[in-house]
Amino acid sequence: MTTFYVNKESWAHRQDPRTWLRRTAQRAGLSSERLQACWSDRAFLDPLFASRLQGEREFGVTATPSFIIGGTLNPGVLTFERFSDLVRPLLPAGSAPRG
Template identity: 30%
Template sequence: MSPTRRSLVLAAPAIGLLPGLALAQGNDPRLAERSAGKADAQATVIEYFSLTCSHCANFHKTVWPEVKSRLVDTGKVRMVWRDFPLDQLALAAAMVARSLPAERYEGFVGALFSSQDRWAFARGADNMGEIAKIAALAGMSRADVDKALQDQALQRSILESRMKAQQEFNVNSTPTFVFNNKPQPGEVTFDRFVQLAGVSAG
């Protein structure tokens, strides 16, 4: 998804939260890296994504399963996920995802992408109520969801990470992949992913 009106919705309230505030990471496990694959994999690929991005959802539904089975599970690629929310709803969903135990993160994000039409785009939907239902399947109570959504330190850290992505890799749309420190904006096919990662698919 390109930085259209949906990203501008986030910009105004978000930027106001940031001046003078340092990253609140410290030892907070919610802000630790989320990844899949071996630490010594041949290649590390970073994906900047927004949970309300339909292009990100399409990648995760159609390309990621093959990347996971043929490249990640075989030790060729280590995949690192970084939040780049394009709007307030994506930010809220990212906060809930980050509040789950790390081992449940990938599954929860995948479930959000698979049901994106229902919780993100359905007219008249109770957005947070739908997200909470999916979080409940991952073992997170509605009270814990509400607590995560009220955590301004977590919110600030995700937004500052987003700004760092803009500064470090000039990320301005999602998905953006980083292969060998070179950003590649937009969806990629499996074959293109293999080529950019510099590994073999065999």
């Protein structure tokens, strides 16, 4: 998974990203058949698409990663400190994030 995320710019904006994804998955030992099964699994994909559409409609999410914290959109990569600063006020009294 790290390879997919680290190399996102290599495949995310291609006309046919599946070619790059297929090649990379095969190098990692995932067969074309298994990858195709993943891409075709509606029970897995439908909730992902629904969540993405909800994020777009309700919060204006346009990028990955994006975090909705306390009803507010926080796009982009957040440091642990920033994430903690956003989450801490929402936690029950006496609790704190670890790290």
